[in-house]
Amino acid sequence: MHLELRHLRILQAVSEHGSLTRAAAALGISQPTLTKQVQRIEEELGAPVFLRGRQGAQPTEFGSFVLARTKAVLTNIEEILAYRPHRGELGNVRFGGTMPSWVGGVLDWLESLDAATGVTVRAERTIGTDVDMVVGRRLDLAIVADYPGHLLEPRPELVYRTVAVEPVFIALCTDHPLAAQEEVRLQDLADEIWVVPHSDGLGWPEHLHDACAAVGFYPNARYRLFDTALRRELVATGRAVAACQASLRADENIAVRPISGNPLWMRHLMLWHRDGAIAGYSDDLIRVAQEAQHASIEASPAYSAWALHYGESPSEAELFHSP
Incomplete structure (x- = not known):
């Protein structure tokens, strides 16, 4: 057997989900089938990648070495396949991030722009991954969050706009x-x-x-x-x-x-690549996101009562400033 991209994706899925059962469900195959595939991959590599037990599937020392390089390979492949020179059209919008309760309004607006515009959504476990995916053009747009004392570090390739505090x-x-x-x-x-x-x-x-x-x-x-x-x-x-x-x-x-x-x-930030196709829609995009966020306030009795009592939130500069 020779290692292929599909084998690397299997290893990455097991690593991300922490168990063969959950990884099999995510990949759409049975757990016994996935177990056999992982065993064949390990045989090809010459050593176990995972230790299986009650705590799920944990990488061995060798496995950590393999998985770090597997992630790098797959990241580079995805960037090659996903890269699209800017031609002005949106096409399929790849959307990711924290997915706040009001994100549906943004999705609806994006899908209403043109019959050819579709939206795919991908939620990652860490904000850093979302940012890296926008930098690498594997996502066109992301909503992320940061917090006082824990600020998102700007990346020169990206544009950041605040939706709400x-x-x-x-x-x-x-x-x-x-x-x-x-x-x-x-x-x-x-x-x-x-x-x-x-x-x-x-x-x-x-x-x-x-x-x-x-x-x-x-x-x-x-x-x-x-x-x-x-x-x-x-x-x-x-x-x-x-x-x-x-x-x-x-x-x-x-x-x-x-x-x-x-x-x-918390501060909700929307970000995209500076020369990505989404940049041409930035002002309307932020307006729609802020309208959706305001609608979420009105739909929440607790949030509405808080807003009535406290008025506007403190300024962004007051809460979110570098030390």
Whole structure:
């Protein structure tokens, strides 16, 4: 057997998903089939790439060496295949990033531009990956977030525009005693179990940790995961609380409340390549994104009440400045 690109993609999928079962589901094949393919790849390489056990599939020392080079190869191949000289037309727009609740308005607008314009969406686990993909022209457009004290470092190839600066709220079960309050003090959550995502590589949940430390505790993050549906389930059933975007949809099981004193903030940034086709639509794109973000405020009772009480957010320069 000779190594092919499909074999490298298999290794990358197992590495990204952390288990053969999840990687098989993402690749659309059965777990036994994937296991056999990984075994054949390892036989060709001459040593195990992964150790399989209860913790999933973890790279061996040799595997870490292989996977680092696998990622580099695939990144270069994707950039070669994705590169399109600027001709002024949009064509298929490759969109990525944090995907806030109001992103649907942006997607609708992009798809309405022309019958030939389609949109594909790709969500990565780290913001740095999103930025690298726009630099490498594997994404045309991305929405990312940064936080006070944890600012996105500009890249000369990219254009950055601020869509909004928002407070971060808390989500908790509607049966939780604190859900009866209009605002929740952060220190009153010191004894709670938290569901917290893995680091996005830019400042979350580090910004949360900073704010909690300032009031005397470190969040008990018993649950660390990316899966947003499972996070909602854990909050809805009272197993955990979670920091959340202010526009998070509340329901009969989940209450969304502001945090007293507004200790947590986030900034939504939209970015694209300077000479990409999307640059010609930049002003309209930001306008549409800001309109969609304002609509999300109106659709959220908690966010609307907060905006009515506090008025405008502090200035971007006040919250997001380099030390």
